[in-house]
Amino acid sequence: MANQLRLSIDRSSPVPLYHQVVQGIEAAIHTGLLEPGSRLENEIDLAAQLNLSRPTMRKAMDELVRSGLLVRKRGVGTQVVSSQVRRPLELSSLYDDLTNNGSKPTTEVLTFAHIEADAATREALHLAAGAKVYHFTRLRKVGGKPLALMENWVRDDITHIDEDLLKAQGLYGILRSGGVNFRLATQRIGAMVANDYQAPLLETEPGSALVTMERTAVDDTGRNVETGHHVYRGDSYSFEMTLVQR
């Protein structure tokens, strides 16, 4: 089979070598140079061809296996699984997802307040009694069509937030500009039916299906930065993801 992968590695680039390999193989798979089901050469030969050490090559393949593009079998070899693997659910905001997608989302800020956190919020954000948070609800539209109704609570000791900022960009963009490095988030996805408050805002009927998401995000210092409760129109939004066996 011996696919000729003519990857080029730039050793003067600040991008780590293993990551250059990841990008190269990803590109080869997406452009169809490496077809699903085809076998790659063995790690040692590939490493030798690129003048890389085996650990570096392995680290690259590890990432590709984790992301679901490759499959390894001991004693057999490494195989391309699929060309159309979705990126695993990313730690990104809806706003980022939409703009990356070429859409132009708009945001309406329905309510905005700087208030003392209630018990549930203090619990979610690990705040002391009396701490204050930003609380706001937003309506996100794409192409003039409402998509999501979002309610969030954000610590106020990170960066200043106001209505104008929220109108102009996504929450995660604001927080990142404020120096937050997100590390992980826990979220829960479920379903509910639209109530009399949600339905007119989302321009749908009470009783129609909504996808719900609750999320709490943590930054690299271990602070719970943000928690939110979002609902999406069920007829125009769903969560797509790839699960990889480990």
Add this chain to the structure above:
Amino acid sequence: MANQLRLSIDRSSPVPLYHQVVQGIEAAIHTGLLEPGSRLENEIDLAAQLNLSRPTMRKAMDELVRSGLLVRKRGVGTQVVSSQVRRPLELSSLYDDLTNNGSKPTTEVLTFAHIEADAATREALHLAAGAKVYHFTRLRKVGGKPLALMENWVRDDITHIDEDLLKAQGLYGILRSGGVNFRLATQRIGAMVANDYQAPLLETEPGSALVTMERTAVDDTGRNVETGHHVYRGDSYSFEMTLVQR
């Protein structure tokens, strides 16, 4: 801070050393020995204490970072993020999840057939025209209460399937016994409202919220083994997951 982690490593065990470290640290975090926010000793000292090399220690920490239990920062150190991290959504069946949870699910097979695959199924499973598949719908209950209504299509060239098998165990269990090694799955989660067919089966009202999931699973040979469309009662099921920034 210097937390004393008294892990023990068994070099005669078939369990890889790095995985023993993962298990040890996981246990320490869950038992509260390592509190959220506390800093671990640096990699080199930890490795030395256990008589391990630094790469081995790093590989263990890599896994813990990926799973969201730890956070690393160059020049600073490694920190415990949270003790209550959910396992990332696993490549497992609902049946496995429930039995691991201590519940005792029951399964009713509503329909069962061995039929020629329609166009959508051939597309999803990458089958040639005329290929046959198993097609069945099941109702899963826990504690006598209906939870999920599941419709699946499965290749017939893997292992024999019949109603009795489906009644006794989960689909993934059957397929695994038949020699299938699952590698990855793509799935989509959304919402809908119960229709007149679903509602009575799930013992709920038409118009109530349902969580929907569509999934296609791939095994280690690259075959698309199974595809399904499931609906869950929105008031008793949701998907929980942890997203990790990479």
Add this chain to the structure above:
DNA sequence: AATCAGAGTATGTCCTAACAAACGGACATG
């Protein structure tokens, strides 16, 4: 001819070693 053992191959695990880069605090300088 069927079955089993072994060789070959590829990934899995583990080691030592070194340098790079980012972070934070201490210290020196204006």
Add this chain to the structure above:
DNA sequence: CATGTCCGTTTGTTAGGACATACTCTGATT
């Protein structure tokens, strides 16, 4: 006093080697 620079600490990247283990295929044996 404020600011910038340097340095120690810690993680990030890369190399090269060694042995273990699982799988496949082939050849020998029964």
